[in-house]
Amino acid sequence: MRATFPTLSIDELAPELSAAIGACRSFVRQLVVASIALNLLVLAGSIYMTLIYDVVLPGGSRETLTGLAVIVTAAYIFQAALDLMRTRMLIGIGLLFDGLLTERTFSLMMNRSLGSAGPQLIRDLxxxxxxxxxxGPVALIDMPWMIFFVTVLFFIHWTLGLTALVSGLVLLGLTLLADRRTGEPARRAASAAAGRASFIDQAFRHADVIDALGMRGWIVRRWSTLARPLADAQRKHGGASATFGSVSRVFRLFTQSMVLTAGALLVLDGKASAGIMFASSILTSRALAPVESAIANWKGLAAARLSFARLNDQLKAMPARPPRLPLPAPERHFVVEDLSVKAPLGELPIVTRVSFRLEAGDGLALIGPSGGGKSTLLHGLIGIWPIEAGEVRFDGAAISQWEPDAIGRHIGYLPQSVELMSGTIAENISRFDPAATMDDIIAAARQAAVHDLVLRMPKGYETPIGSDGQSLSAGQRQRIGLARALYRNPFLVVLDEPNSNLDVEGEAALAAAVIAVRQRKGIVIIAAHRIEILKVLNKIGEMRQGQLAQFGPRDAIWKGILDRAKSLRPVKTEITAVRDA
Incomplete structure (x- = not known):
């Protein structure tokens, strides 16, 4: 069983976690001081009861009673204030810890190589x-005070201290047993919950396909199959936690009764007063309360411990890269050297040993059969899938030398499945850039010939598009995605099947946008099955079985493809020449 996170040494922690804990350290010190004062004030109730039974009642003094009542009232007011302060400190520590790690974990979550473990990082935090x-932390902080209260009971009489000590050891044993019994179910529950959450997301996103293909019943049954392990793990974990919680509560009440019994025997023997007897019962309850509270919060502690361990493992496995020096904007050429690319969770490369060079103003069409590796190559070219071997260079600088966000500003990308985010049209076109200007947004929209379409929408550029752009048609999403790719005139524009959902007007707009990019000395790479777009490009690369079978001038490569096709069956295809930009 993995050790709990408080026992990890500083050397075992990821740098981000060490920094977060260090930032919280001063607040933890204040929390400890407040806890010391709070636990000392707890003695006020026991002392007050002792004095009532041993001084006030025998003496019959109202003035003494009034004075004691004022003092204990003040003690309880301070106790309430300190308890509130401690609660707010804990909230502040939790929010500070979260604030220091939230951006790093969210950035790490978007790494596709993590798969379903990515979103789990956010849940872990x-x-x-x-x-x-x-x-939960209150119980852990107060637990050492059990020793103090048991020691006080020993000073009163050894039988009281021994009774409380044995009871405390029994409860600690229950705590350790609860840890052993709930650890594995907690891990299984966390794993099952992550799988279920992933399935929920997939079912929601593909609901139309599910209904269209008559899959709803099968998917519902699959959901039941996935939900069963989670329910079983939660039943075992919750049952164990509830069992140990109930046993600990009953045992603490039993212990209080035993302390009262021991105190009563001392009173009968003349070795203690009635006040001492009742005060000892209160002290025993206070001594054992943190252990009972720890057991009651064990479910949360177990979940937090596992989450902390996973956070630490992932942060250490994928450390933050040191800042890179800024590089000048690329403007001359784009070179691919012996490139091999694999899928984020794959083991073997899908694309192997691809090399080519494009100069400013070039336009490349990647063609070939489905499954030939076109989309995978595009993913490798822009750095979103792992590069197994080789290099991708912008003006001689490898893509790994750039800050991801910095090189991203010089890349325009339109994926096969246009992925828009919840927000307005303007926010999506501007890539959610807080410094975006309407001039830049409108310029990108005009290049994609979507400006007039946007103006016809209810709120124009401020129109919300919903999650994944669900309020737009497929063609509208593709046009807005194209505008996003063209935002601020990136040097390299990569388009994956950009005309798959476009009508004739959209095809013309796409062709005009490609021509405009080439005329301003940008580079365009398009993966395409429809040959119309070839008219505005000057180079062709043919992908077959994950390799670049041929690369060169458009007309020469296309002639070779036509000649090869004619040897198999008659083909009538015409491509109009295009003036190089």
Missing amino acids: DNVRSFLTGS
Whole structure:
């Protein structure tokens, strides 16, 4: 079983977690000081009861009673204030911890190589924050005070101290047993919950396909199959936690009764007063309360511990790269050297040993059969899929030498499945750039010939498009995605099947946009099955079985393809020459 996160040494922690813990350290010190004062004030109730039974009642003094009542009232007011302060400190620590890690974990979550473990990072950070802002840490902080209260009971009489000590050891044993019994179910529940959340997301995004193909019943049954392991793990984990919680509560009440019994025997023997007897019962309850609270919060503690461990493992496995020096904007050429690319979770490369060179103003069409590796190559060219071997260079600088966001500003990308985000049309075109100007947004929209279409929408550029652009048609999404790719005139524009959902007007707009990019000395790479777009490009690369079978001038390559096709069957195809930009 993995050790709990408080036992990890600083050397075992990822740098980000070490920094976050270091930032919280001063607040933790204040929290400890507040806890010391709070636990000392707890003695006020026991002392007050002792004095009531041993001084006030025998003496019959109302003035003494009034004075004691004022003092204990003040003590309880301070206790309430300190408890509120401690609660707010815990909330502040949890929010500070979350704030220091949220951007790093969210950025890491978007790494496709993590697969379903990516979104789990966000849930893990939420689990840790929820635990830190809850009552669990209070139980852990107060637990050492059990020794103090048991020691006080020993000073009163050894039988009282021994009773409380044995009871405390039994409860600690229950705590350790709860850890052993709930650890594995908690891990299984977390794993099952992550799989279920991924399936929910997939079912929601593909609901139209599911209904169209009559898959709803099968998917619902698949959902039931996925939900069963989670329910089983939660049943075992929740059952174990509830069992140990109930046993600990009953045992603490039993212990209080045993302390009262021991105190009563001392009173009968003349070795203690009635006040001492009742005060000892209160002290015993206070001594054992943190252990009971820890057991009650064990489910949250177990989840937070597992989440912390996963966060630490992922942050250490994928450390933040040091900042790179800024490079000048690319403007001359784009070179691919012996490139091999694999899928984020794949083991073998899908595209192998691809090399070519494009100069400013070039336009390349990647053609070939489905499954030939065109889309995979595009993913490797812009750095979103892992490069197994080789290099991609902008003006001689490898893509790995650039900050991802910095090189991203010089790349325009339109994927096969246009992926827009919840927000307005303007925000999506501008890539959610907070410094975007309407001039830049409108310029990109005009290049994609979507400006007039946007103006006809209810709120123009401020029209919300919903998650994944669900309020738009497929063609509208593709045109807005094209405008996003053209935003601020990137040097390299990569388009994957950009005309798959376009009508004649959209095809013309796409061709005009490609010509405009080449005329301003940008580079365009298009993966295409429809040959119309070839008219505005000057080079062709043919992908077959993950390799670049041929690359060169458009007319020469296309002639060779036609000649090869004619040897198999008659083909009538015409491509109009295009003036190089």
